[in-house]
Amino acid sequence: MSRIGIKPISIPEGVTVGLKDGLITVKGKNSELTYTFHPNIKVEIQDKSIVVSRKNDNKLNRSLHGLTRSLIFNMVEGVTNGFKKVLEVNGVGYRAQKQGKELVLNLGYSHQVKIPEVEGITLSVEGNNKVIVSGADKQKVGQVAAEIREKRPPEPYKGKGIKYENEHIRRKEGKAGKGKK
Secondary structure: OOOOOOOOEEOOOOOEEEEEOOEEEEEOOOOEEEEEOOOOEEEEEEOOEEEEEEOOOOHHHHHHHHHHHHHHHHHHHHHHOOEEEEEEEEOOOOEEEEEOOEEEEEOOOOOOEEEEOOOOEEEEEEOOOEEEEEEOOHHHHHHHHHHHHHOOOOOOOOOOEEEEOOOOOOOOOOOOOOOOO
């Protein structure tokens, strides 16, 4: 039995869940999310909770059981509280700013890097060096944060670049100077 898949998901106040033909819709105060689950997985609503089960124990169904439960749990969590990732921009002259619906990054290139806001995702800037990516869809928040980080990943010598707030960059020592034998 899947340890994660068998846990019921409680439905908090203010969240409505709809099931129809392999499609689950979760609607809350923040937004509305939908997910089409595999036909071998059975999702039921039982007195203020969502129960995920599988039809049989073949390998595909076992792997989809916990995955489906986790995705539905993240949907419920996203429409109630939302998700956020915080990125830090480190380096001399590196900075982030918001211009309308675009995030503008100065990252040491000859041009500014402009990132448009994606539907369902909010980009905000704190100070000159903190970018906050927030939204209801956990996968989208992580994807947008990864795409922003990709514009200038942190380098190991001086630590310049864009990193996650709690990410630790393993630093390397520079070249050994001349004259040391």
